[in-house]
Amino acid sequence: MDQSSHKYDVAIIGAGMGGLCSGALLANQGYRALVVEKLPFVGGRASSFKYRGYILPTGALYVETGGYVESVFKEVGATFGVRSFPMGICFRMDGKDYPMPQKGGLRQLVSTFAGEAEAARLMAAIRRAFRWNEPSSSISIRDWLLRYTSNDKVLAIFRGLSNYQCVNFRDEPAGEFMRQLKLSIGASAGAHPQGFLELMKELVRVIEAKGGHVWTGCRAQRIMVQEEVVKGIVVEKDGDDLEVLAPVVISDAGPHKTVELAGPENFDNGYLKELREKVRPLAYIGLVISSDRPLVDFEGVMVVPEGRRQMTMMCTSLAYPEYAPPGKHMLQAWAAPDSSFLPLDPAREIDMVVQDLREAIPQFDREAEIVHVSYWQKDWPMYRALPGALAQKTSVENLYNVGDGVAPLVPLGLPACAQSARIVVEDIRQRTKPAAA
Amino acid sequence: MLVVDESKCVGCGLCVAFCPTGALRAWGVCTINRDDCNECLVCVDYCPADALVVLEESTI
Numbered sequence: 001m002d003q004s005s006h007k008y009d010v011a012i013i014g015a016g017m018g019g020l021c022s023g024a025l026l027a028n029q030g031y032r033a034l035v036v037e038k039l040p041f042v043g044g045r046a047s048s049f050k051y052r053g054y055i056l057p058t059g060a061l062y063v064e065t066g067g068y069v070e071s072v073f074k075e076v077g078a079t080f081g082v083r084s085f086p087m088g089i090c091f092r093m094d095g096k097d098y099p100m101p102q103k104g105g106l107r108q109l110v111s112t113f114a115g116e117a118e119a120a121r122l123m124a125a126i127r128r129a130f131r132w133n134e135p136s137s138s139i140s141i142r143d144w145l146l147r148y149t150s151n152d153k154v155l156a157i158f159r160g161l162s163n164y165q166c167v168n169f170r171d172e173p174a175g176e177f178m179r180q181l182k183l184s185i186g187a188s189a190g191a192h193p194q195g196f197l198e199l200m201k202e203l204v205r206v207i208e209a210k211g212g213h214v215w216t217g218c219r220a221q222r223i224m225v226q227e228e229v230v231k232g233i234v235v236e237k238d239g240d241d242l243e244v245l246a247p248v249v250i251s252d253a254g255p256h257k258t259v260e261l262a263g264p265e266n267f268d269n270g271y272l273k274e275l276r277e278k279v280r281p282l283a284y285i286g287l288v289i290s291s292d293r294p295l296v297d298f299e300g301v302m303v304v305p306e307g308r309r310q311m312t313m314m315c316t317s318l319a320y321p322e323y324a325p326p327g328k329h330m331l332q333a334w335a336a337p338d339s340s341f342l343p344l345d346p347a348r349e350i351d352m353v354v355q356d357l358r359e360a361i362p363q364f365d366r367e368a369e370i371v372h373v374s375y376w377q378k379d380w381p382m383y384r385a386l387p388g389a390l391a392q393k394t395s396v397e398n399l400y401n402v403g404d405g406v407a408p409l410v411p412l413g414l415p416a417c418a419q420s421a422r423i424v425v426e427d428i429r430q431r432t433k434p435a436a437a
Numbered sequence: 438m439l440v441v442d443e444s445k446c447v448g449c450g451l452c453v454a455f456c457p458t459g460a461l462r463a464w465g466v467c468t469i470n471r472d473d474c475n476e477c478l479v480c481v482d483y484c485p486a487d488a489l490v491v492l493e494e495s496t497i
Contacts, residue, residue, distance in 0.1 A: 040482050051454040058451065217482065346448045346465030373464050375448030380485045 007245045008034040008212075009434050011233045013220040013261070014252030016044025017060075017069070017414050018402030020203035020214075021421035022250050024076040027210035029425070030434040034212060034244060035204075036235050038219040041197060042204055044252070045380065046414055048195025053325030055195040056288055056372055059382070060414050061316070061332065062189040063199075068415035072422065078202040082190035086319050088300030091160055092360055093153065097298070106157075113153035122148040129178040137173030144174035160305030163312050165412055166284050166382050168336040176386055183411045193322045223249055223262035223399065230262075230399040248398045248428055252417075254384045255279050255394075255405040262396060271395040278389040279405050281381030282340040285309075285353055288372040289331040294318055295361050295368060296331060307356030309335040309349070331368070333357055340382075346375045383407070387416055392424050398432075400424045438492050439476055441467050445488035452480035452489060 015037035045059025073080040162169040251258040317324040384405030407416030450463040460473035
């Protein structure tokens with residue numbers, strides 16, 4: 001390889017949704033982009049793998065359709081091979097199922113358990129939060145609700161909805177909860193029938209077709225910075241350190257890792273303070289359970305809000321039979337641990353979820369087999385931070401972060417990652433032109 | 438010798454899926470069944486948290 005082949009317009013660390021969207025958008029605009037990914041596969045926590053004949057997600061289970069992610073795919077000419085996801089929600093409480101109608105469902109559900117006046121007061125407060133002003137995020141959604149109701153069943157409904165957003169009810173800021181609830185109205189979603197890896201490979205195809213490269217199994221060792229301006233990255237490739245010169249570097253490795261790679265001495269203290277105080281990873285638990293017959297008959301998402309842990313489950317193989325081997329069904333269950341933020345005993349947390357599953361599914365002990373257990377936390381979290389925690393630009397010139405550590409105020413997860421990429425790419429387009437242009 | 442750095446392991450279970458001999462289990466934290474592990478180190482590449490590490494025998 002000659003020296004010129006190690007020069008790119010942009011070097012991107014991490015091939016998650018943020019990294020690959022950035023790479024594809026830039027490649028599509030004529031920038032020569034290199035994406036390096038330390039894992040042997042692309043997609044990060046938006047990928048999938050095969051295990052015992054099942055297709056399992058590395059993180060995200062579904063992606064919104066017609067939203068931020070799909071708009072990136074459309075713009076760059078990538079196939080968005082997503083099949084529609086059943087959007088219905090049903091609450092299982094005290095062994096009874098309460099399907100939530102798509103329109104007016106929350107009011108109906110609240111009214112099932114609350115008196116007329118209490119339900120009206122609470123729904124008026126939610127309407128105010130939607131139309132007038134988001135509640136303050138200085139308190140949790142639980143504490144915000146306590147002003148309007150102390151009804152355990154009503155609180156449980158919201159505990160379940162918090163789990164739908166993958167955040168513990170006691171930890172989710174009230175404003176964030178309401179914003180996400182509002183954004184979810186009328187939203188639709190889907191998943192790739194062969195798993196997220198296939199979806200993400202489409203972005204790789206675009207990057208490579210437009211002159212860029214994606215190197216998997218290639219670890220970024222260092223971000224090169226000179227006088228607080230980024231100069232490129234050093235990667236380990238085929239056992240050697242390789243300098244990649246690039247006037248712009250985007251990191252999808254998480255803001256903490258970005259600072260570690262570039263060296264904290266290159267950042268201003270205010271930036272580091274914000275990073276320490278605001279970018280806190282959220283933990284979550286996922287189980288994949290096999291059975292011969294569906295363990296849950298409902299095709300959409302079943303919320304189990306009253307257990308030891310707040311839990312959501314779905315018999316994914318009903319909508320995506322490809323995810324399970326022939327003759328088998330796959331139930332996925334997700335739960336927020338006792339705290340989204342604090343260090344916990346992961347084995348104990350998973351035991352709590354299994355006990356909840358036994359209670360929620362009467363035939364669990366007879367018919368279920370736990371195939372796989374995942375915990376998302378620390379460097380591989382559910383989310384690297386809540387939206388709005390940190391800006392995409394770092395204090396080092398031309399060094400950006402993308403991904404869920406710098407999520408903008410849009411739907412949580414993949415849409416936020418895609419939108420962070422779009423924000424960064426727009427800024428790059430304003431500031432630098434491709435070398436070939 | 439392959440060991441799990443428990444301070445780094447997130448319990449994601451990716452190593453379990455990619456271990457060709459089924460020597461790994463993750464129930465919160467990854468554990469290695471020494472009888473089944475042939476130290477092929479595939480799991481090291483697939484660990485997103487760099488929690489699977491090889492220690493020289495002399496350092497153990």
